[in-house]
Amino acid sequence: xxxPLLIVLAAAAKPGPALPPLTSANFQDTVLLxxxxxxxxxxxxxxxxxxxxxxxxxxxxxxxxxxxxxxRPTYRTLLAQxxxxxxxxxxxxxxxxxxxxxxxxxxxxxxxxxxxxxxVVTFFSSTPGEPRVEAVIxxxxxxxxxxTSAGDFFNDARYAIGAYLGLAKLSAPGxxxxxxxxxxxLPDITSxxxxxxxxxxxLSDRLREAIAAKKKVGLSGRSDAFIDPVRFKGDxxxxxxxxxPIQVSNRGKGLLAVQAAGDCGCLVPEKTDxxxxxxxxxxxxxxxxxxxxxxLERHITxxxxxxxxxxxxxxxxxxxxxxxxxxTPNGNAVAVDEGGSVSDLYFxxxxxxxxxxxxxxxxxxxxxxxSVEIEPWSGTLPDxxxxxxxxxxxxYHLKVHIPGKLPPGxxxxxxxxxxxxxxxxxxxxxxxxQRGIVAQPEELFLGETNHERRTSxxxxxxxxxxxxxxxxxxxxxxxxVKVLPGDxxxxxxxxxxxxxxxxxxxxxxxxxVTTNDPKQSxxxxxxxxxxx
Numbered sequence: 435x436x437x438p439l440l441i442v443l444a445a446a447a448k449p450g451p452a453l454p455p456l457t458s459a460n461f462q463d464t465v466l467l468x469x470x471x472x473x474x475x476x477x478x479x480x481x482x483x484x485x486x487x488x489x490x491x492x493x494x495x496x497x498x499x500x501x502x503x504x505x506r507p508t509y510r511t512l513l514a515q516x517x518x519x520x521x522x523x524x525x526x527x528x529x530x531x532x533x534x535x536x537x538x539x540x541x542x543x544x545x546x547x548x549x550x551x552x553x554v555v556t557f558f559s560s561t562p563g564e565p566r567v568e569a570v571i572x573x574x575x576x577x578x579x580x581x582t583s584a585g586d587f588f589n590d591a592r593y594a595i596g597a598y599l600g601l602a603k604l605s606a607p608g609x610x611x612x613x614x615x616x617x618x619x620l621p622d623i624t625s626x627x628x629x630x631x632x633x634x635x636x637l638s639d640r641l642r643e644a645i646a647a648k649k650k651v652g653l654s655g656r657s658d659a660f661i662d663p664v665r666f667k668g669d670x671x672x673x674x675x676x677x678x679p680i681q682v683s684n685r686g687k688g689l690l691a692v693q694a695a696g697d698c699g700c701l702v703p704e705k706t707d708x709x710x711x712x713x714x715x716x717x718x719x720x721x722x723x724x725x726x727x728x729x730l731e732r733h734i735t736x737x738x739x740x741x742x743x744x745x746x747x748x749x750x751x752x753x754x755x756x757x758x759x760x761x762t763p764n765g766n767a768v769a770v771d772e773g774g775s776v777s778d779l780y781f782x783x784x785x786x787x788x789x790x791x792x793x794x795x796x797x798x799x800x801x802x803x804x805s806v807e808i809e810p811w812s813g814t815l816p817d818x819x820x821x822x823x824x825x826x827x828x829x830y831h832l833k834v835h836i837p838g839k840l841p842p843g844x845x846x847x848x849x850x851x852x853x854x855x856x857x858x859x860x861x862x863x864x865x866x867x868q869r870g871i872v873a874q875p876e877e878l879f880l881g882e883t884n885h886e887r888r889t890s891x892x893x894x895x896x897x898x899x900x901x902x903x904x905x906x907x908x909x910x911x912x913x914x915v916k917v918l919p920g921d922x923x924x925x926x927x928x929x930x931x932x933x934x935x936x937x938x939x940x941x942x943x944x945x946x947v948t949t950n951d952p953k954q955s956x957x958x959x960x961x962x963x964x965x966x
Contacts, residue, residue: 667751
């Protein structure tokens with residue numbers, strides 16, 4: 435890492451471009467170093483310094499001498515796939531000096547955050563002839579210690595390439611540049627990461643072009659974000675748009691870029707312009723509660739170009755009073771036999787002047803021959819979702835009639851209620867209609883695996899009608915099945931274990947289950963996936 439820049443620049447220097455969000459201190463320091471040399475008119479030095487900036491076509495030195503020989507071909511193939519995961523870049527794997535070096539060690543130092551050996555560590559160099567980034571990957575990791583898998587390496591290689599492209603290590607889960615990736619979790623490179631990498635390459639290209647033209651671009655400066663509050667806690671009424679203002683101050687010397695995002699479509703951020711040094715602004719985020727009620731826990735994430743705070747997560751806790759509730763005393767799934775079924779559903783609203791939602795019409799959508807009857811109602815019911823015990827409520831009793839001639843399986847049935855409220859002219863609720871014993875999920879989908887062991891759970895269910903599983907087996911020798919009790923009397927769990935030894939190519943098979951139901955003595959659960 436570079437030492438802090440101590441050279442005092444002329445006050446007349448114009449501001450340079452805002453540095454991209456999610457970029458590392460090493461990348462930003464290199465940009466500032468290059469801009470500083472250009473500002474002083476030393477374009478020859480700037481040209482040498484610019485060699486440390488990321489390139490669209492770069493070289494990788496892959497030192498696999500400490501890797502078991504049997505794994506080397508697979509890992510080289512995975513390295514090529516890791517490069518392709520980052521857009522608009524090409525890499526040539528070579529021996530000798532390179533832009534990025536990847537090597538292996540039996541184990542790395544213990545990570546203070548996890549208490550286990552680190553997965554991968556990166557080192558940055560500004561010395562000519564040395565790799566710009568060196569990534570060392572541990573061959574053992576975790577707590578308890580386990581061997582590094584092909585999936586682990588694939589994640590680590592993508593992380594190392596992202597570090598070379600100038601991206602910061604991120605503390606949030608779900609990012610390739612985060613620290614939470616595991617062998618059974620092979621996420622795609624997120625759009626924010628690819629956008630950030632594209633921005634570092636554009637800026638690097640722009641600086642090289644300016645050096646060739648001997649043209650100054652100004653001084654970017656590093657930003658320093660101060661964010662308040664660090665948490666939201668409040669209340670509201672369903673249907674309101676709640677404003678969540680976040681004050682962001684820039685204590686640095688360069689433009690501060692801020693992008694806000696919510697973890698659901700209910701959080702809508704406004705666009706924020708870059709914040710000048712010494713200035714503050716309000717980042718406004720709207721929480722739309724039209725379809726939400728109860729105790730809400732959400733998160734707002736700020737993405738910045740402050741290398742010390744590239745991602746800031748702000749928890750949001752809001753208690754929203756409901757305008758209406760659908761209560762299903764017998765559950766949200768209904769078992770149907772040949773004679774059909776009737777499901778009881780209650781539409782309730784809070785006591786108080788003006789709270790009533792008058793229903794003017796009701797209909798069902800999705801299953802031919804179904805219908806719904808409504809009548810005013812008051813009575814005592816609990817609301818388990820809101821952790822409310824039995825209490826007096828008012829509203830409407832809905833009797834949903836479901837025909838018996840349905841195909842086996844589970845299907846949604848939507849109930850649409852037309853009300854006299856201008857805020858809620860139509861409200862919808864969905865229940866599931868089920869014929870026979872059904873597997874959830876209906877198939878075991880593995881996706882693409884890397885010869886790793888994996889355990890999955892499939893739940894067999896028939897709402898309100900318990901059954902027994904007499905046996906369960908897999909048609910594939912690489913899978914074993916164990917029958918376990920379900921969480922409810924009408925459920926049975928299947929624990930399906932994959933030993934990771936399937937040959938390369940598609941995985942196609944099924945779990946065959948026998949039951950004590952003479953009308954459905956066998957249940958089939960497909961197994962679908964592929965092996966690299």
